[in-house]
Amino acid sequence: MTVPTISLNDGNQIPQLGFGVFLVEPDEAERVVTDALEVGYRHIDTAAIYKNEEGVGRAIAASGIPRDELFVTTKLWNEDQGTESAHAAIDRSLERLGLDYVDLYLIHWPSPTRGKYVESWKAMEQIKAAGKARSIGVSNFHQHHLDEVIEASDTVPAIDQIELHPKFAQTQLRSYGKDKGIAIEAWGPLGQGKYPLFELPEITSAAEAHGVTPAQVVIRWHLQHGIIVFPKTNSRERAQQNFDVFGFELTDAEMSAIDGLDDGTRVGADPDTATF
Ligand SMILES: NC(=O)C1=CN([C@@H]2O[C@H](COP(=O)(O)OP(=O)(O)OC[C@H]3O[C@@H](n4cnc5c(N)ncnc54)[C@H](OP(=O)(O)O)[C@@H]3O)[C@@H](O)[C@H]2O)C=CC1
Numbered sequence: 001m002t003v004p005t006i007s008l009n010d011g012n013q014i015p016q017l018g019f020g021v022f023l024v025e026p027d028e029a030e031r032v033v034t035d036a037l038e039v040g041y042r043h044i045d046t047a048a049i050y051k052n053e054e055g056v057g058r059a060i061a062a063s064g065i066p067r068d069e070l071f072v073t074t075k076l077w078n079e080d081q082g083t084e085s086a087h088a089a090i091d092r093s094l095e096r097l098g099l100d101y102v103d104l105y106l107i108h109w110p111s112p113t114r115g116k117y118v119e120s121w122k123a124m125e126q127i128k129a130a131g132k133a134r135s136i137g138v139s140n141f142h143q144h145h146l147d148e149v150i151e152a153s154d155t156v157p158a159i160d161q162i163e164l165h166p167k168f169a170q171t172q173l174r175s176y177g178k179d180k181g182i183a184i185e186a187w188g189p190l191g192q193g194k195y196p197l198f199e200l201p202e203i204t205s206a207a208e209a210h211g212v213t214p215a216q217v218v219i220r221w222h223l224q225h226g227i228i229v230f231p232k233t234n235s236r237e238r239a240q241q242n243f244d245v246f247g248f249e250l251t252d253a254e255m256s257a258i259d260g261l262d263d264g265t266r267v268g269a270d271p272d273t274a275t276f
């Protein structure tokens with residue numbers, strides 16, 4: 001199975017379908033990521049705050065997969081924003097992962113009460129220049145946060161990783177990203193299981209029509225919109241199911257019906273008001 005890649009604004013490529021590990025317990029991470037790599041995933045999304053970088057790193061090391069065939073993302077946690085602390089944080093993440101570089105390093109949240117995301121972005125530029133991250137980007141940034149870092153630096157973020165699913169489709173930010181050359185990644189692509197997406201008739205009817213599961217329909221909706229997506233699961237069977245999404249295509253009518261579900265329902269925090 002060849003997963004399509006998306007070209008980033010710095011010339012690098014990212015596999016459009018990956019595997020996320022938020023809420024994968026540290027002692028489960030090696031097994032879960034080993035399963036994912038055996039299924040065929042080559043793009044893993046972790047973060048310092050997930051406390052599972054060591055397990056991710058052990059799974060990568062044990063897999064024997066050449067480093068240049070993998071795409072590994074981690075993130076700068078809010079408490080580590082700032083110049084010196086960001087440099088120290090990437091070094092700690094690389095050590096935990098057992099890697100010389102990550103493919104993508106993201107500022108996890110703007111965390112506006114700290115007032116350090118512009119300074120942190122300049123540190124990200126230095127981290128990229130030092131070869132510790134091949135690409136750099138942000139997460140949970142609204143358009144005004146993006147405008148600010150673009151204005152204040154020499155680098156347009158390669159990626160913005162944002163909450164995005166059929167109930168919170170982020171059409172405005174996706175369109176802004178397209179204009180600026182910022183690729184969009186979806187977090188909570190399945191609504192984190194908190195929102196019962198899988199019972200909505202727009203999704204179940206498409207699943208029945210194609211003989212697939214509602215989760216596969218939702219992942220396909222992301223892919224057909226050009227969004228980078230990395231559903232999380234602890235289950236090897238679901239990991240396999242979520243990867244098996246290239247044998248069918250949603251029709252324009254099915255895509256439009258799912259687009260129509262967007263009503264601004266978030267499952268996570270609003271980046272402008274989050275206090276962590
Ligand atoms: N930048 C940020 O601020 C954030 C980034 N992320 C990243 O995005 C990734 C994905 O988002 P995440 O928050 O994990 O949520 P997801 O939308 O991927 O949902 C995960 C939930 O869906 C369930 N699930 C997965 N596959 C299936 C399936 N085929 N059928 C039914 N249920 C399924 C999982 O359960 P089970 O494990 O039991 O299968 C889990 O409860 C994260 O893992 C993380 O890497 C996430 C949140 C915030």
Ligand SMILES: O=C(O)C(=O)[C@@H](O)[C@H](O)C(=O)CO
Nearest residue numbers: 022047049050108109268276
């Ligand atoms: O999962 C992430 O990547 C997040 O940023 C958040 O869910 C965060 O870890 C959190 O739990 C904040 O309360």
